[in-house]
Amino acid sequence: MPASPTSTVAVPAGLHLRADGISFSYPDRRVLTDVDLVVPAGRPTGLLGENGSGKTTLLHLLAGRCTPDAGSVEAPGPLGLLRQELPADPRTTLGAVIDDALSRSRRIERELTAAGEALAAQPSPQTTQQYDELLAAATLADVWNAERRAEIVLAELHLDDHGPTQQIGRLSGGQRERLALAHLLIARPTTWLLDEPTNHLDEDGARFLTETIAAHPGPVLIASHDRAFLDEATRAQIDLDPAPQGLAEEPGGARTYTGGFSDYLLARFDARDRWEQRYRREQQELKRLREAVRDAAHVGHEGRAPRTEARAAKKFYADRNAKTVSRRLTEVRDRLETLEQEQIRKPPAELHFTGLPAAPRGGDGTVLLAASQVAIPGRLRPVSVSLSAGERLLITGANGSGKSTLLDVLTGRLTPAAGTVSRPASLRIGHLAQDDEAAPGRTVREQLGAREGSSEGSGPELFGLVHPRDLDRPLTQLSRGQLRRVMLAAILADPPELLVLDEPTNHLALITATRLEAALEDWGGTVLIASHDRWLRRRWQGEVLELEGAGDGAR
Secondary structure: OOOOOOOOOOOOOOOEEEEEEEEEEEOOEEEEEEEEEEEEOOOOEEEEOOOOOOHHHHHHHHOOOOOOOEEEEEOOOOEEEEOOOOOOOOOOEHHHHHHHHHHHHHHHHHHHHHHHHHHHHOOOHHHHHHHHHHHHHHHHHOHHHHHHHHHHHHHHOOOOOOOOOOEHHHOOHHHHHHHHHHHHHHHOOOEEEEEOOOOOOOHHHHHHHHHHHHHOOOOEEEEOOOHHHHHHHOOEEEEOOOOOOEOOOOOOOOEEEEOOHHHHHHHHHHHHHHHHHHHHHHHHHHHHHHHHHHHHOOOOOOOOOOOOOOHHHHHHHHHHHHHHHHHHHHHHHHHHHHHHHHOEOOOOOOOOOOOOOOOOOOOOOOEEEEEEEEEEOOOEEEEEEEEEOOOEEEEEEOOOOOHHHHHHHHHOOOOOOEEEEEOOOOOOEEEEOOOOOOOOOOEHHHHHHOOOOOOOOOOOOOOOOOOHHHOOOEHHHOOHHHHHHHHHHHHHOOOOOEEEEEOOOOOOOHHHHHHHHHHHHHOOOEEEEEOOOHHHHHHOOOEEEEEOOOOOOOO
């Protein structure tokens, strides 16, 4: 059981993160419209939504790093925003980063000591108030445990193997992201805004973070695609995805769900079903009312011909029919007008993975690649592996054990310092890497269409991974999640003999990741995956290779 880096502190009253009517637009599109949210202290909350829905943008708005077009934000400070990497010079040492994280606690402790001495020497309302305010800040920041907290955090995030003189530019990408998280946990600001905090955490690290969040006395808002982590660490969810709204209302806002992620998932699916059912009922009623308006203008008593009595009687019945028609027509038109104004919008088609293409034909049992005692000092311990056609292999291991490095060795991106790799020269490999970058100047359409076999003028296959509206957007304008989906769709457009996926569920929305996992289970092709996703690992049906730690620098 990992140690807690802090002691539990009583939650001050009214310590809430609040946003009212937040709207924000980029030059080419609106991202957020009229978003209201409240994140109370002591109730860690997940921030959910499809890729591109504005989660990261909202976090930056809440942190004050950009200004909303409308609305206001109230956040108890200081506020900590976890970003993907520390914004520091690569020559900065690990010791300097930790000292910076500890600087506020050390300053508050010094000021509290001085205030206590001043109060003892000359008691007054002013010195008493100053001491009380500093004591409250020190208690909330848990300054007395700051040094010990730093030791625990570095150990639990597997950063204690590096000395204080280690330059952060020499750390791997995953280590730098863990260092950014360590900086926030050690500094212990009042409000935490966490953007994908578990991307490079192993299971023990995620468990430690969950316990640390539970002990934190301030507001915590978390944007994450880690379903297991959200289920364990959060007690409420804020969803930015569309919800039922009237046609007269501008789409936007946010919906709050109580409970963990599993609770949210059930509630969201139920809400989606109700939305679709209501929309169908309203459209059927609109059609009926429009037909009734058209028919009522021509018919009095439906199915009854005009009477043929005397002229006075004819006039009596004609007047009565006219009044009936007029009343019915007025009622129908009023109902139609009301429903046309109040009808809800059509539920948008949810982006979801529509399935892998057919696997290339190949004889089962044929060895596609084999590696014997491949190793890279500091990154990958000696390991042997063999993969035959039709097999599915999951590579797991603690963070730093070399999962990504092994994939790069097996696919030919890296040459091992020791050992050998055997694979046919003609083997077609589709490799989704963690560090795929956007080609400057290239659009989504060009990335998807620039593949062998694409006919001139034909639209690219999207597999439900890419919105058609994004086809002409430059790759450099996409979020990390959107870019990964484009890269995966590009690989699937020409189905490889060997599909290699490095952390495939990272940055993918819930539904997309779930459908991708289901599709991989049914695909007849050869699959090689490296992942620390606990949901994926718990449901994996193929072979598993667990790597041991490789030491300093591994990723």
